[in-house]
Amino acid sequence: MSGITNGVLPIASPRVRPARGRLRDEPVAGAKRVLLAAPRGYCAGVDRAVVAVEKALEHFGEPVYVRKQIVHNVHVVSELEQRGAIFVDEVDEVPEGAHLVFSAHGVSPAVVAGAAARGLQAIDATCPLVTKVHREATRFAGQGRQILLIGHAGHEEVEGTMGQAPERTILVNSPADVDLLEVDDPENLVWISQTTLSVDETMETVRRLRERFPHLQDPPSDDICYATQNRQVAIKKVAPDADLVIVVGSANSSNSVRLVEVALERGARTAHRIDYADEIQQAWLDGVRTVGVSSGASVPEVLVQEVLEQLADAGYRDIEEVRTAEEDLMFSLPKELRHDTSGTADERALGGRVRA
Numbered sequence: 030m031s032g033i034t035n036g037v038l039p040i041a042s043p044r045v046r047p048a049r050g051r052l053r054d055e056p057v058a059g060a061k062r063v064l065l066a067a068p069r070g071y072c073a074g075v076d077r078a079v080v081a082v083e084k085a086l087e088h089f090g091e092p093v094y095v096r097k098q099i100v101h102n103v104h105v106v107s108e109l110e111q112r113g114a115i116f117v118d119e120v121d122e123v124p125e126g127a128h129l130v131f132s133a134h135g136v137s138p139a140v141v142a143g144a145a146a147r148g149l150q151a152i153d154a155t156c157p158l159v160t161k162v163h164r165e166a167t168r169f170a171g172q173g174r175q176i177l178l179i180g181h182a183g184h185e186e187v188e189g190t191m192g193q194a195p196e197r198t199i200l201v202n203s204p205a206d207v208d209l210l211e212v213d214d215p216e217n218l219v220w221i222s223q224t225t226l227s228v229d230e231t232m233e234t235v236r237r238l239r240e241r242f243p244h245l246q247d248p249p250s251d252d253i254c255y256a257t258q259n260r261q262v263a264i265k266k267v268a269p270d271a272d273l274v275i276v277v278g279s280a281n282s283s284n285s286v287r288l289v290e291v292a293l294e295r296g297a298r299t300a301h302r303i304d305y306a307d308e309i310q311q312a313w314l315d316g317v318r319t320v321g322v323s324s325g326a327s328v329p330e331v332l333v334q335e336v337l338e339q340l341a342d343a344g345y346r347d348i349e350e351v352r353t354a355e356e357d358l359m360f361s362l363p364k365e366l367r368h369d370t371s372g373t374a375d376e377r378a379l380g381g382r383v384r385a
């Protein structure tokens with residue numbers, strides 16, 4: 030990914046989108062079709078985080094700073110940057126007293142303290158489902174347990190969750206890590222996880238953990254969030270019938286990358302992740318009758334529609350939606366942004382957004 034500099038942080042996202050090259054409609058044996066997975070795209074946590082930055086710009090004016098990418102999507106970050114958001118890597122890059130939004134992936138208490146020490150006006154757009162995992166970590170650590178956090182090293186969410194109880198938490202990257210773990214007390218362990226993992230791989234990691242540590246305790250409820258699970262269930266239904274699966278999502282979007290992996294595991298002949306429709310290559314369509322399409326939880330639907338337009342150029346005009354769940358969850362805006370005094374309390378909390 031090429032990066033540009035906005036004067037503060039090299040943002041790996043914005044780019045000039047080239048004129049769309051048309052795909053050719055080459056003949057294949059049988060009728061061409063698209064299986065469009067649903068649910069796909071925006072989840073409640075991403076919607077809330079993006080609206081939080083928009084509302085912060087509206088209420089406080091430019092500039093509004095955002096620590097890290099608000100959500101892991103190059104298009105969304107680019108659009109917000111054009112509207113006046115400035116993305117930074119750490120709080121010490123933000124001028125004292127400025128407004129700073131924490132991203133949907135969450136932050137550690139050390140980051141919150143760092144922002145307070147600089148007198149920053151913090152707006153916490155951490156997804157409530159990530160906050161739930163943070164609370165579990167704090168509670169388990171307070172009970173004197175050692176926490177095995179299943180997640181990917183270096184991911185911002187993992188850094189934020191590890192930071193809740195750094196002395197009591199060990200990161201488990203994959204099933205292969207289990208044999209290498211050194212724990213204080215095998216009888217006093219609990220596992221939690223990143224919210225955007227593969228459900229199947231996580232269950233395999235837990236199975237191996239329990240084999241090694243039979244007294245391992247479970248968290249009270251799933252940490253892999255509803256949106257990640259729903260998108261994986263839908264792509265599992267599509268994949269066995271797909272010669273090709275296209276997942277719209279960015280390279281650093283954990284749940285988008287997992288969708289590609291799950292599609293391949295569940296029988297898709299090939300699968301590719303793309304940010305934009307113009308990345309579809311003619312060669313991917315050779316001999317392909319059925320294309321499965323989905324998108325990660327941080328992807329606006331407009332990008333999926335552009336993919337469908339590209340595929341229509343190539344003869345894939347017959348679109349069948351494969352829906353495995355309905356979603357209507359919406360989260361309230363961060364409290365710092367519930368300024369609008371019109372409407373009911375519920376409407377104010379949703380910031381004028383309309384339930385699907």
Ligand code: SF4
Binds near residue numbers: 074133255
């Ligand atoms: S993917 Fe899940 S945890 Fe992440 S923002 Fe969306 S709902 Fe929240």
